[in-house]
Amino acid sequence: MDVSSGDTVTAVNLANDCVAGVATRKTSFHAPKVVNCAGAWSGQIAPYAFPTRPVKGQMLCLASPSRGLLKHVVRSPEVYLIPRSDGRILVGTTVEEAGFDKRTDVATIQRLHRAAVAMVPELRNAKILQDWAGLRPGTPDALPILGPTPTPGYYVATGHFRDGILLAPITAQVMAEIIEGNNPDYDLVPFSPARFSKWQAAGQL
16 A cells, blocks of 8 residues: 655546546546545645635643642533543634634733633643644535545545545545445435536536
């Protein structure tokens, strides 16, 4: 098995209108079946412009003053806190339409910190270990895009927005069933890429 890390996929290669592999900036890989699971970048890989967009989320990580301070996720309208077994507490998150900008903003990180302290005052003196921003794949109807494309051998699994980690296992299961030619136990019609009629009319999907 060939693995290429950090090598951007630029296009899906076709032969006789079927998938033949993928092209990257460094090389090409031959494959009879390809799954586009590039998240917010899924729509940038030819031949189809899937209607995904990046939705920015800024977060920070705190060093809890006590490992037993929180034992489960705590939420409020302003912030949520996720405790880790090593004493870290994740604080999130924003929902921003900012394109592919992954920079963090000091004022935003401070606002999240204040919201965390307001909910759990014991975090007042907690050290900020790290802050970062991620890009979630959003779609026009806020639903994932799952299933085969009009090109034989080419599949897509993207658009999970904020639930990518939670939905990864079931997504892998149903996509494996589809690729193997079996009917999954779940109705995937609401998630079909074919539902975006205007992209079909434009010859993109």
